[in-house]
Amino acid sequence: MAKTALITGATSGLGYDFVQLFAKEGYNLVLVARNQQKMEEIQRTFSDIKVSFITKDLSIPNASKEVFEEIQNLGIEIDVLVNNAGFGLMGDFNELDIKQQLNMIQLNVSALTELTYYVLAQMKKRNTGKILNVASTAAFQPGPLMAVYYATKAYVLSFSEALVEELSNTSITVTTLCPGPTKTNFGAVANVEGTKMFKSAMPSDVVARQGYEALMAGRRVIIPGGLNRIGTIAAKFLPRSFAAKIAKSVAKKD
Numbered sequence: 001m002a003k004t005a006l007i008t009g010a011t012s013g014l015g016y017d018f019v020q021l022f023a024k025e026g027y028n029l030v031l032v033a034r035n036q037q038k039m040e041e042i043q044r045t046f047s048d049i050k051v052s053f054i055t056k057d058l059s060i061p062n063a064s065k066e067v068f069e070e071i072q073n074l075g076i077e078i079d080v081l082v083n084n085a086g087f088g089l090m091g092d093f094n095e096l097d098i099k100q101q102l103n104m105i106q107l108n109v110s111a112l113t114e115l116t117y118y119v120l121a122q123m124k125k126r127n128t129g130k131i132l133n134v135a136s137t138a139a140f141q142p143g144p145l146m147a148v149y150y151a152t153k154a155y156v157l158s159f160s161e162a163l164v165e166e167l168s169n170t171s172i173t174v175t176t177l178c179p180g181p182t183k184t185n186f187g188a189v190a191n192v193e194g195t196k197m198f199k200s201a202m203p204s205d206v207v208a209r210q211g212y213e214a215l216m217a218g219r220r221v222i223i224p225g226g227l228n229r230i231g232t233i234a235a236k237f238l239p240r241s242f243a244a245k246i247a248k249s250v251a252k253k254d
């Protein structure tokens, strides 16, 4: 029987690439995002797999619970959960809109946590399943000018690595994908296009493939790109105050 992957943020960027990767392997899909038209378009492109979608703004409290309830009503069991939806914002913490920043925490942190909670409980009953949480290289140091975004991704990495240990006696794996700058809509949404760090942005399909392969191999953490890996290793050894200064310098536009 075909397995089912649930992918949040499936309408664009990495999420869209995950859709293509899972579809190619014959997975049935459940897509979650706000743009219903786009999900209908995606659904129409596949005839050999079952594609369902749930139109949901995950930055609204309880949205993940509602998603899970809809999945249960559809009688679908999730074999792979890809917590990918997320966004960033660049600017001084006090100059960015507080409501938008709280929505970011709700989406990047709370929605991811809540969806994992419900889907993992179902996976535990079957003692099988795979979870891919999309963090970022931002997870490894403080990020001045994107303070809340970096903090949300530090949460995702810490949370996911803790689950790996909790689940070490089960057949359930949790993988954290930590991309560096990647060519998607993220840059425009976060207003980071034109910054030093985005000059070497990686193609999204390459990043998604590495994430997919790491997920399938049950790896703990995957950081695509040699330079990104070096950056995260350096961040582990540098004083955090210095790592924060570097993060600030690459967040500036020329």
Ligand SMILES: NC(=O)c1ccc[n+]([C@@H]2O[C@H](COP(=O)([O-])OP(=O)(O)OC[C@H]3O[C@@H](n4cnc5c(N)ncnc54)[C@H](OP(=O)(O)O)[C@@H]3O)[C@@H](O)[C@H]2O)c1
Pocket: 008, 009, 010, 011, 012, 013, 014, 015, 032, 033, 034, 035, 036, 038, 056, 057, 058, 059, 060, 084, 085, 086, 087, 088, 107, 134, 135, 136, 137, 178, 179, 180, 181, 182, 183, 184, 185, 186, 187, 189
């Ligand atoms: N691109 C990068 O440089 C980069 C680097 C590191 C980590 N990441 C992470 O990678 C993940 C995917 O981002 P991306 O780069 O692929 O960006 P993207 O192209 O902007 O895609 C973001 C996806 O999330 C969905 N989304 C946004 N807000 C949502 C909400 N409130 N409720 C439900 N879905 C929502 C969007 O769909 P709708 O608009 O249809 O809702 C879209 O499908 C994010 O977690 C991001 O933090 C990206």
